[in-house]
Structure formats: structure tokens, C-alpha cells
Amino acid sequence: QITLKESGPTVVEPTQTLTLTCSFSGFSVSTNGMRVGWFRRPPGKALEWLALIYWDDDKRYRPSLGNRVSIYADTSKDQVVLTMTNMGPEDTATYFCARSHDYYYGLDVWGQGTTVTVSS
Amino acid sequence: YVLTQPPSVSVAPGQTARVTCGGDDIETKTVHWYQQRPGQAPLLVLYADRGRPSGIPERFSGSNSGNTATLTISRVEAGDEADYYCQIWEPGADHLVFGGGTKLTV
Numbered sequence: 446q447i448t449l450k451e452s453g454p455t456v457v458e459p460t461q462t463l464t465l466t467c468s469f470s471g472f473s474v475s476t477n478g479m480r481v482g483w484f485r486r487p488p489g490k491a492l493e494w495l496a497l498i499y500w501d502d503d504k505r506y507r508p509s510l511g512n513r514v515s516i517y518a519d520t521s522k523d524q525v526v527l528t529m530t531n532m533g534p535e536d537t538a539t540y541f542c543a544r545s546h547d548y549y550y551g552l553d554v555w556g557q558g559t560t561v562t563v564s565s
Numbered sequence: 566y567v568l569t570q571p572p573s574v575s576v577a578p579g580q581t582a583r584v585t586c587g588g589d590d591i592e593t594k595t596v597h598w599y600q601q602r603p604g605q606a607p608l609l610v611l612y613a614d615r616g617r618p619s620g621i622p623e624r625f626s627g628s629n630s631g632n633t634a635t636l637t638i639s640r641v642e643a644g645d646e647a648d649y650y651c652q653i654w655e656p657g658a659d660h661l662v663f664g665g666g667t668k669l670t671v
Contacts, residue, residue, distance in 0.1 A: 482661065484607075486601075491650070491663065491664075491665045491666040492599070492601065492607060492648075492650050492663050492666060493663060494660070494661035494662070494663060497659075497660075497661065505658070505659050505660055505661075507660070508660070541606055541607070543607070548595065548654045549595060549612070549613050550612045550613070550616075551597030551599075551609050551612040551613070551652065552597070552599070552607070552609060552652070553609050553612070553618060555606040555607050555608070556606060557606055558606050
């Protein structure tokens with residue numbers, strides 16, 4: 446069974462750095478074709494993609510985030526970690542991780558999500 | 566690359582709902598569709614324009630032609646009420662792009 450689960454702080458103060466962990470089981474991020482991504486949905490707004498890491502450690506980021514976001518995989522722990530710097534109120538959202546084993550098949554398994562509120 | 570969806574679609578139970586996703590020459594792209602019910606994670610309902618993942622009812626179907634991809638839900642049920650998103654992988658940049666989402670009201 447393939448599962449993913451997000452974890453991290455529920456509240457972050459403005460200007461702080463957010464670190465979220467996606468812990469997964471049932472697959473390896475190093476398998477050819479595999480990719481794990483981070484996504485979020487702010488209240489009242491649409492789902493948006495943030496970052497993606499590929500089986501070969503290639504990485505892609507949402508252009509509008511500039512260098513605020515980074516992603517890495519800890520293959521020894523079966524985890525993918527997202528960091529986002531200089532958090533602001535507009536970053537309040539539910540954050541999800543999801544995997545895709547091939548671009549043709551879409552994002553076939555998602556975590557349950559974790560809600561992050563940016564507030565002092 | 567921009568994907569354009571209508572903000573809302575309303576349909577009576579038992580009828581057919583069609584959710585569109587517009588994009589420049591989208592027929593050359595591989596389009597995926599996700600359902601997101603309130604308070605839940607997104608769920609893949611169609612992959613590669615018209616493929617149905619295991620467990621997705623046959624009532625969900627898709628097409629992709631010209632500048633429009635379409636998710637069709639036949640015999641709509643109350644449980645289909647959700648937000649629906651189309652998504653592609655942007656060629657070259659390998660970025661993911663989502664449409665703005667469509668709220669389906671039953």
C-alpha cells in the first residue's frame with residue numbers, strides 16, 4: 446500500500462522559515478520515473494504546485510516563489526522535505542505532498558494534508 | 566502556460582456535468598483531472614485525458630480536442646459535489662500547471 450503523510454508546524458510566525466516533511470511508504474523516490482511534489486491550497490483559492498523532486502534528484506520550483514522554496518529527499522528515511530523562507534500571511538494554506546510514478550499517470554497518491562497558519 | 570476553467574458548474578442529480586479546461590493547443594498536452602471534496606486531499610479521477618484510475622466509476626470520462634479538455638460526469642450524484650482541477654506538465658520546463666478549479670454544485 447502506498448501512503449504519504451505530511452508533518453510540520455501548524456503555526457509559523459511572519460518572516461520565519463517553514464519546514465514540512467512528507468513521509469512515505471510503499472515506493473522508493475529513487476525508482477526510475479518517480480517524482481514527489483509539494484502543493485498547497487490557500488483558503489478560498491485554487492490548488493497550486495510548489496516544488497517537485499525527481500528520481501534522479503533533479504528539482505523544479507514554482508517560478509513565482511523565486512528562491513524562497515527548496516526541496517530535498519532523504520532516501521534513507523523515505524522522506525521528502527520542503528523548506529520555504531520568509532513566510533507571510535499569504536502562505537497560510539493546507540499543504541499536500543503527492544507522488545507520480547510517470548507523468549502520463551498524473552499524481553496518483555496524495556497525503557492527507559497539513560494546515561499551516563502564518564500568524565504572530 | 567495557462568489553463569482556464571469555469572469557476573462553477575451546477576447540475577441536477579442524475580444529469581450530466583461537463584467541466585472544461587481551456588488551453589492553447591491543449592490537445593497536444595496530457596491532461597489529468599482531480600476531485601477535491603471539502604476538507605479532503607485531491608483525488609485523481611482521470612489521467613492522460615481519459616484514463617480512469619482503479620476505483621473511479623465509469624460515470625467519469627474525458628476528452629481532449631483542439632483548445633479544450635473536458636471532464637464529463639454522467640448520472641451525477643450528490644457525492645460528486647466538489648472542486649475539480651485539470652493539470653498538465655508544462656513541456657520543456659517540466660513544471661506542473663493547474664487550472665483555477667471548478668466548483669461543481671449538485
